[in-house]
Amino acid sequence: MEWETVIGLEIHTQLATESKIFSGAATAYGAEPNVQACAVDLGLPGVLPVINEQAIQMAIKFGLAIEAEIPERSIFARKNYFYPDLPKGYQISQFELPIVSKGHIDIQLEDGSSKTIGVTRAHLEEDAGKSMHEGFGKLTGIDLNRAGTPLLEIVSEPDMRNAKEAVAYMKKIHSIVRYLEISDGNMQEGSFRCDANVSVRPKGQDEFGTRTELKNINSFRFVEQAINYEIERQIDVLEEGSEIVQETRLYDPNKNETRSMRSKEEANDYRYFPDPDLLPVQIEQSLIDEIKSHLPELPDAKKQRFIESFKLSDDDATLLTSQKEIADFFEACVDAAGGETKLSANWITGELTANLNKENMDITDSPVTAEMLGSMIKRIQDNTISGKIAKQVFEAMWNGEGDADSIIENKGLKQVTDTSAIEKLVDDVIANSPDQVKQYQESPPEKQGKLIGYFVGQVMKQSQGKANPKQVNELLKQKLNS
Amino acid sequence: MHQSTLTQLSTALKEKKVSSEELTQLYLDRCKNFNEALNCFITINEDVALENARTADKKIAEGKNTDLTGIPFAHKDIFCTNGIKTSCGSKMLDxxxxxxxxxxVEKMNDAGMVMLGKTNMDEFAMGSSNETSFYGPVKNPWDSDHVPGGSSGGSASAVAARLCPAATGTDTGGSIRQPASLCGITGLxxxxxxxxxxxxxxxxxxxxxxxxxTQTAEDAALIMxxxxxxxxxxxxxxxHPVDDYTFRLNDSIEGLKIGLPKEYFGEGLDSNIAKIIEDGIKELEKLGASCKEIELPNTDLSIPAYYVVAPAExxxxxxxxxxxxxxxxxxxxKDLPDLYCRSRGEGFGKEVKRRIMIGTYVLSAGYYDAYYLKAQQIRHLIRDDFQNAFKDVDVIAGPTATGTAFKLNEKLNDPVSMYLSDIYTVSVNLAGLPAISVPAGFIENLPVGMQLIGNYFEESRLLNIAHQYQQVTDWHKQVPKEYK
Incomplete structure (x- = not known):
């Protein structure tokens, strides 16, 4: 039987507010345990939550970016359950009337076509603390620094049909929240994580199959792996004639498998009800208009602009706009390179990306800045260096040896364009390679193209790469054919 | 001296007839002497109180005092106090x-008031008799076989016995007004x-x-x-703008329109109580007020709605x-569930557990709509009833409690009868309105309170009416004889 997969994602993105969603405590990551938890975060008796306006504004920003409706009235609710890292015994979240209702985004599929994925809702909630099971013997440690950190939970429609689409959707949302600067999107630190709802059904069937929920996946790669594993597992179960159990499952990246956490029957009854400590949030149209007027250029619009005004290919434009920081780097580089777009794109998507990946670095931490790269590209443009020498210059810049001009100067990498100097090298090489000259001259013209490479190589070697390759080529052809 | 009102004490302090330290010592001594009999304090903090009194005296000497600087009082043990135990009447927070x-607490400290201690209360304010406290029941100073009411029973008893001139309370379903009524004091x-x-x-x-x-409406205005x-x-x-609550105290109540809900005076109201309330209203009429029967048709739904909403929250x-x-x-x-179950099982008392269970039930999937949502709808009806009534009248008058202070243990094992005794007070909380209970008479040496309910933010008017009433009556001046 042919099966079809149905996937919906719930993405939790941590909002980059300065203080927590209901208290004045700081949200910075990595502090000593429990130093960033105030009386409100600790859930001490008598304390009360006060909503952080910045969190509201960030949520609205996101809503506008996905063309969602922003209801006039929004309500916070309590989600009740006991857990040691949940100080109040309930999480303040939203249930009915979330801050962002229906919206949508477009994702690009592998064949280049695009697909619209619906966003059901996005709601604000507070994060819980962390339970630490190591280092305390038989006890569990609780760190409440994270408790009360604002989260935006973005719930998609079950519109995705395979793991690749899910990844594309997740990447797109990641890119949007980063463009909006409402989240750092740091997946290692848990600022961006997702739960995936996965089910399969016979192709052509309208109703959904029973779904499982894969919890807390914090990388694009794991999302793909977890979903693919789960699809296989579900199809195996169904093909054996058994039934899928509705349950929550945990993905183990080490073993690449999902394991049952709890079944529907064991699921909590969260007893949601409106939080009586917080009044309903009233969103004025004027606030929405204000936020709208300050929305930055979003990935799709930027990509279109890159294609149109920079004449980039769709692929290059997609890559360069995938992160706001990359796009910013590219634009700064083009500026410094005197408007050269194609070389800038090539160097960023090629050499720079390769180096960043190798070192596992973000573009913002690149030792070669956009200005440095742009200036170097300028030197390629004006024939000071060749593209090949440029790689050497780039490596030196990467290693902190200075900017392009000083490296070219110090290492004497300036391209030799003096015809007489090149001519001398060409003559030397021809004189020292009688066999090769003979072979070249006896070959038919269509083979000569290949054989000339040897001479070019020799001349470049003698010039330590500095000879202008174009000139070398021309001179060699001239001399060998005469 | 200990029978003085806040107003009198304020004058005495300002005129330097007494120092805050002397006053504080006087009340501390009374607290220590009588607490064994009444059990109205959970904590008495003598050292801190005296230190604060001396600071207050300094402020008075320097002329940096407010009206209430140096005046001793007590907080219900539900208000968190930095560095001083806050138990909420529970073993859980002992x-x-x-x-x-x-x-x-911060505001009263800033005003220079001197806290003597923290008063006893029903555990987590759940109770109408002060019998659910982990620290044992509070006695009514008018008769120690009787309860002081609840949940602010410690505060009511302490003020009635003049162990402190005033105290704070909290009111979720009547917890300020009902003990004020049962102990013969004023509660807003x-x-x-x-x-x-x-x-x-x-x-x-x-x-x-x-x-x-407090003892009087004027004192309540000062604290407000x-x-x-x-x-x-x-x-x-x-x-919402804050009034000077003393500003209108002496206004005439000539022309005041008082609504008398027929649901409050019908069957179920003890005839002796009815008589006292009617007499009280007559006094107001003598001062120029007129009365009108009104309807609050959803009154009978207030107890069931309250006992869904309050436990749910x-x-x-x-x-x-x-x-x-x-x-x-x-x-x-031995493990996490054991930690939860035994800590909560051992730390909470019976009434608290009963309400947690009711609340958990009414919020559960499948019951939420039938209970919690329905109760919220009833709340709207009750609010509307009052708003309709306030189209015709300025205030609403009636009894505060269904009877006088009942005997200790009398209703302890009959929670429903205990809950029903809140009938005249809970709808005010469901609607969010202000209300005051003032002493209006006695039945067999036990006090009876009259309740006045105002429209939103009309505390000034309630205090004005109560104050005018207290100018022509002396029920609020009565002190149980052992505490005179």
């Missing part, structure tokens, strides 16, 4: 010392949101409201001047008492 002051429950709830341990967040418990107002730490506090509010971060923790928990 070891709890808050690292912060409630807004009300302000409009919901008028007094900050920050640092006041929550029972039912949408109903809880702190307020003054200190504690009322918007607080940015409490999102539900009202950004309490079941969630009390979840934080889990033995993990503060408060009571059971010995040697």
């Amino acid at each position: 070891n709890f010392i808050a690292p912060y002051d409630a807004t009300v 429950k302000p409009t919901y949101g008028r007094v900050s709830r920050y640092g006041m341990i929550a029972f039912a967040s949408s109903l809880d409201q702190g307020g003054p418990m 001047n200190v504690i009322a107002g918007f607080d940015k730490r409490d999102s539900t506090s009202a950004e 309490c079941s969630s509010n009390l979840s934080r008492f889990d033995g993990v971060r503060f408060g009571y923790r059971c010995e040697e928990p």
Whole structure:
């Protein structure tokens, strides 16, 4: 039987507010345990939550970016359950009337076509603390620094049909929240994580199959792996004639498998009800208009602009706009390179990306800045260096040896364009390679193209790469054919 | 001296007829002498009180005093006090010392008032008799076989016995007004949101409201001047202008229109109580007020609605008492469920557990619509009833409680009858209105209170009427003879 997969994602993105969603405590990551938890975060008796306006504004920003409706009235609710890292015994979240209702985004599929994925809702909630099971013997440690950190939970429609689409959707949302600067999107630190709802059904069937929920996946790669594993597992179960159990499952990246956490029957009854400590949030149209007027250029619009005004290919434009920081780097580089777009794109998507990946670095931490790269590209443009020498210059810049001009100067990498100097090298090489000259001259013209490479190589070697390759080529052809 | 009102004490302090230290010592001695008999204090903090009294005396000497600087009083043990135990009447918080002051506490400290101690109360303010306290029942100073009412029973008893000239209370379903009625003092429950709830341990967040418990309406006005107002730490506090509550005390009540809900005076009301309330209203008529029968048709739904909403909120509010971060923790928990079950099982008393269970039930999937949602709808009806009534009348008058103070243990094992005794008070909380209970008479030497209910933010008018009433009556001046 042919099966079809149905996937919906719930993405939790941590909002980059300065203080927590209901208290004045700081949200910075990595502090000593429990130093960033105030009386409100600790859930001490008598304390009360006060909503952080910045969190509201960030949520609205996101809503506008996905063309969602922003209801006039929004309500916070309590989600009740006991857990040691949940100080109040309930999480303040939203249930009915979330801050962002229906919206949508477009994702690009592998064949280049695009697909619209619906966003059901996005709601604000507070994060819980962390339970630490190591280092305390038989006890569990609780760190409440994270408790009360604002989260935006973005719930998609079950519109995705395979793991690749899910990844594309997740990447797109990641890119949007980063463009909006409402989240750092740091997946290692848990600022961006997702739960995936996965089910399969016979192709052509309208109703959904029973779904499982894969919890807390914090990388694009794991999302793909977890979903693919789960699809296989579900199809195996169904093909054996058994039934899928509705349950929550945990993905183990080490073993690449999902394991049952709890079944529907064991699921909590969260007893949601409106939080009586917080009044309903009233969103004025004027606030929405204000936020709208300050929305930055979003990935799709930027990509279109890159294609149109920079004449980039769709692929290059997609890559360069995938992160706001990359796009910013590219634009700064083009500026410094005197408007050269194609070389800038090539160097960023090629050499720079390769180096960043190798070192596992973000573009913002690149030792070669956009200005440095742009200036170097300028030197390629004006024939000071060749593209090949440029790689050497780039490596030196990467290693902190200075900017392009000083490296070219110090290492004497300036391209030799003096015809007489090149001519001398060409003559030397021809004189020292009688066999090769003979072979070249006896070959038919269509083979000569290949054989000339040897001479070019020799001349470049003698010039330590500095000879202008174009000139070398021309001179060699001239001399060998005469 | 100990029979003086706040107003009198304020004058005496300003005129330097007495120092705050002397006054504080006087009341501390009374607290220590009588607490064994009445059990109205959980904590008496003599050293801190005397130190604060001396600071107050310095301020008075320097002329940096407010009207209430140097005046001793007591806080209900539901208000968090920085560095001083706040138990909420529960074993769960017997070891709890808050690292912060409630807004009300902060404001009274800033005014220079001197806290003598923390008063006993029903556990987590759940009760109408002060018998659910982990620290044992409070006695009614008018007759120690009787309860003082609840949940602010310690405060009511202490003020009635003049162990302190005034105290704070909180009112979720009548917890200021009913004990005020049963102990013969004046108790004001302000409009919901008028007094900050920050640092006041929550029972039912949408109903809880702190307020003054005093000998007179004038004294209540003085305290309201200190504690009322918007607080940015409490999102539900009202950004509504604050009155000078003493400003209108002496206004005439000529032309005042009083509504008498027929539902409050029908069958079920003890005829002796009815007589006292009718007499009280006659006094108001003599002062120029007129009366009109009104209808509050959904009154009979208020108890069931209240006993859904309040437990629902309490079941969630009390979840934080889990033995993990503060408060009571059971010995040697063997695992997490055991830690939760035994800490909460051992730390909470019977009534609290009963309400947590009711609340958990009414919020559960499948029951939410039938109970919690329905109760919220009833709340709207009750609010509408009052708003309709206030189209025709300025205030509503009636009894505060269904009877006088009942005997200790009389209703302890009959929670439903205990709940029903809140009939005249709970609808005010459901609607969020202000109401005051003033002493209006005695039945067999036990006090009876009359309740006046006002429209939103009309505390000034209620205090004005109560004050005018107290100018022509002396019920509020009666002190039980052992405490004279």
